[in-house]
Amino acid sequence: MALFQIAEPGESAPPHEHKLAVGIDLGTTNSLVATVRSGIAVCLNDDQGRPLLPSVVHYHADGSTEVGHEARRNQALDPKNTIVSVKRFMGRGLKDIAHVEAMPYDFVEGPGMVRVRTQAGVKSPVEVSAEILKVLKERGETALGGELVGAVITVPAYFDDAQRQATKDAARLAGLNVLRLLNEPTAAAIAYGLDNAAEGIYAVYDLGGGTFDISILKLTKGVFEVMATGGDSALGGDDFDHRIYCWAIEQARLQPLSAEDARRLMMSCREAKEFLTKNPEAPISLRLSTGENIDLRLDVATFAEITRTLVSKTLQPVKKALRDAGLRPEDVKGVVMVGGATRMPQIQKAVGDFFRQDPLTNLDPDKVVALGAATQANLLAGNKTGKDDWLLLDVIPLSLGLETMGGLTEKVIPRNSTIPTARAQEFTTFKDGQTAMAIHVVQGEREMIADCRSLARFELRGIPPMVAGAARIRVTFQVDADGLLSVTAREQTTGVESSITVKPSYGLSDDEIAGMLQDSLAHAKDDAMARALREAQVEAKRMIEATAAALAEDAHLLNEAEATKIRNAIAKLQEAAAGDNRRIINIAMDDLGFETQEFAHRRMDQSIKKVLSGRKVEEISTGEEE
Amino acid sequence: MDLTADFFSLFDLPKTFRLNLSELDSRYRDVQARVHPDRFASAPETERRLSMQWATRANEAYMTLKKPLERAKYLLELAGHDLQAESNTAMPADFLMEQMEWREAVMEARAGGDHHELERLFQRLTDDIAGRYEEVAGLLDDAQDYATVTDRVRRLMFLEKLLFEIDDALASLED
Numbered sequence: 001m002a003l004f005q006i007a008e009p010g011e012s013a014p015p016h017e018h019k020l021a022v023g024i025d026l027g028t029t030n031s032l033v034a035t036v037r038s039g040i041a042v043c044l045n046d047d048q049g050r051p052l053l054p055s056v057v058h059y060h061a062d063g064s065t066e067v068g069h070e071a072r073r074n075q076a077l078d079p080k081n082t083i084v085s086v087k088r089f090m091g092r093g094l095k096d097i098a099h100v101e102a103m104p105y106d107f108v109e110g111p112g113m114v115r116v117r118t119q120a121g122v123k124s125p126v127e128v129s130a131e132i133l134k135v136l137k138e139r140g141e142t143a144l145g146g147e148l149v150g151a152v153i154t155v156p157a158y159f160d161d162a163q164r165q166a167t168k169d170a171a172r173l174a175g176l177n178v179l180r181l182l183n184e185p186t187a188a189a190i191a192y193g194l195d196n197a198a199e200g201i202y203a204v205y206d207l208g209g210g211t212f213d214i215s216i217l218k219l220t221k222g223v224f225e226v227m228a229t230g231g232d233s234a235l236g237g238d239d240f241d242h243r244i245y246c247w248a249i250e251q252a253r254l255q256p257l258s259a260e261d262a263r264r265l266m267m268s269c270r271e272a273k274e275f276l277t278k279n280p281e282a283p284i285s286l287r288l289s290t291g292e293n294i295d296l297r298l299d300v301a302t303f304a305e306i307t308r309t310l311v312s313k314t315l316q317p318v319k320k321a322l323r324d325a326g327l328r329p330e331d332v333k334g335v336v337m338v339g340g341a342t343r344m345p346q347i348q349k350a351v352g353d354f355f356r357q358d359p360l361t362n363l364d365p366d367k368v369v370a371l372g373a374a375t376q377a378n379l380l381a382g383n384k385t386g387k388d389d390w391l392l393l394d395v396i397p398l399s400l401g402l403e404t405m406g407g408l409t410e411k412v413i414p415r416n417s418t419i420p421t422a423r424a425q426e427f428t429t430f431k432d433g434q435t436a437m438a439i440h441v442v443q444g445e446r447e448m449i450a451d452c453r454s455l456a457r458f459e460l461r462g463i464p465p466m467v468a469g470a471a472r473i474r475v476t477f478q479v480d481a482d483g484l485l486s487v488t489a490r491e492q493t494t495g496v497e498s499s500i501t502v503k504p505s506y507g508l509s510d511d512e513i514a515g516m517l518q519d520s521l522a523h524a525k526d527d528a529m530a531r532a533l534r535e536a537q538v539e540a541k542r543m544i545e546a547t548a549a550a551l552a553e554d555a556h557l558l559n560e561a562e563a564t565k566i567r568n569a570i571a572k573l574q575e576a577a578a579g580d581n582r583r584i585i586n587i588a589m590d591d592l593g594f595e596t597q598e599f600a601h602r603r604m605d606q607s608i609k610k611v612l613s614g615r616k617v618e619e620i621s622t623g624e625e626e
Numbered sequence: 627m628d629l630t631a632d633f634f635s636l637f638d639l640p641k642t643f644r645l646n647l648s649e650l651d652s653r654y655r656d657v658q659a660r661v662h663p664d665r666f667a668s669a670p671e672t673e674r675r676l677s678m679q680w681a682t683r684a685n686e687a688y689m690t691l692k693k694p695l696e697r698a699k700y701l702l703e704l705a706g707h708d709l710q711a712e713s714n715t716a717m718p719a720d721f722l723m724e725q726m727e728w729r730e731a732v733m734e735a736r737a738g739g740d741h742h743e744l745e746r747l748f749q750r751l752t753d754d755i756a757g758r759y760e761e762v763a764g765l766l767d768d769a770q771d772y773a774t775v776t777d778r779v780r781r782l783m784f785l786e787k788l789l790f791e792i793d794d795a796l797a798s799l800e801d
Contacts, residue, residue: 019668149668150667150668179667179668180663180664180667222659223655319797319800323793323797376664379664380664380667380668381667381668382667382668389659391655391658391659391662391664392662392664393658393662417685417689418685418688418689419685420663420678420681420682420685421682421685421686422682422686478678478682480663480678481662481663481664481678481681542668542670543670546668546669546670546673547670592670593670593671593672596670596672596673597672600670600672600673600676601676603673604660604661604673604676604677604680605628607660607661608657608660608661608680610660611656611657611659611660612637612638612653612656612657
């Protein structure tokens, strides 16, 4: 495989250059990184040949960290400073987190999301996740031999805006360029669908360590279209461990355990769960620090019985997603199982009974998401693949709404809308001379505001004073291809525009991210300035390459003067990127961006015209109805 | 071609109510294959933004043209006919009476857990609605009788909502 070649500034890269991109499955229990090598998606192993990186971060007093297997060994010894299943805390407040009492952490309710006090200081879930991502990034760069152009990072389809934003922030903190946040079941469908050349309706049942997703997809030649998605972002394999744990405490009539004993018992319960996938009975034996002995045996039937409500809890979203897609179980051609937790026999049976067919398990349920993410990353980075090109049409999992009078919700964008999507809503003032207006955006399906998740509250200011009802404020809600919301507002009669970036009620401000970046870099070898410069140079290089490629293809869309302006701007940027002044590079990038705006428009128009031309119009009006 | 072009022009389709839906599907996919943000993930910021706007527009156009009620409303809008859906809720008394009877039948079947009756009502209403769209097609494409279409579309808004409620009742019985 050709290694990445760093082009000298002033030299444009060869067009066939293979871009280094990875897919990352940032899981509750384990994380993986994968890439496409010679047209085949493969997981990248650590230096001991292990693909899975336990999503565990151990903080030392001096601020240094251990991540993965080493950190997991500290789980029982130093539970307070060893963060496991951090994904459950992403974009969440303390009140949202289940089983807080069984966790050994010293939680701090932060202004955005919950934080954990460790001996290295208070850490937000974003920072903890960034530590995991940094290790995977490094693994990717070592294996591929160069700097990554970007990564596709997977998130549960049912993640809301705050959880998605937190994931993207973590990637940014780890120094990763996020090509796309990709929904986990969709990633699995790509890995599965491309391998099996599948066509028809497929259901992806994805039970991870801490999250559950169901997606219904229509696969046609070259198109993956998500028809509906559903799930529970706080239900996963961990809950099955917890059920065994409660059962064990009850059976052994134990007094409340110390944090360390609790953690050790929880690990034994997890081992028992895994043992039961292949064996009829599992032992749970443990000597506690109090001197007490636990010696229990759990059989498959009892395990199924104590987790029956959890299993049926996953079937509710399955029914709802099918209904949203306008389908019945028998319309589904295949059911893809994703996530280690789907190895549990009672899950396989329940899903098989519901869809009246055996679920598909021919791809490793632990790896399939990472493999799909890598495949998509390869496409998004612009590498030609051996297989046909494909298109992915995904949806927003939860409705977006606004608070109206009386604490009710008004839906603005319904769930399962294909993204990107936007909707504009008009508001007016209700008092004479009113110059500000409060808007509250929520996400969820319930009618009462209090039952939905608050995404953002913001105030529109600077409305020109007019009589009540005269001002017309148009607020546009835009959901991008990552499923993230942004809001802009414009007063229609005066044209005053204000752009609001939605900072979720459970999110981090830009300042906080900047602060964390500083903190994390204080412990790193390179300093913040050098890194920012390098990032700007990489970005400049990307921009020069993209523009040069566009010119090579479509120079005929420009007149001589326009083309010269763009070439000059490229030359200026090349010169700037060769220097070491980040500000000058940024200015040159802005200039090139400005000069290519019109060119971009024309290229898009040409592209659309091309695709629609050469079709016969007479085929169309044959009155087929749905 | 620009972002403000109407939804039919975006897919190069004639502005008619009668529409070949498989043709719409394939054109929608062709356009998305060109403009979708995944095609521009490594492109400069300007192109990424433009791509998001185009893809958003294509999704909106597809959603509007795919559903017959939305398509009819959109054709009325293009012809400059305001539905006044919010300000004008007056409907003929016989239509409202009929609506009340439907609703009572649905409520009764739901309360009695009568799955079979709900299925029957659903099918009857689906057939009724299909017939009304036939009429709308003639009024829009052949007669260009927008005033009558406005009335028919307002009735269909009631009926589609009722159909949704029956479906809701069916789903709640299944749980």
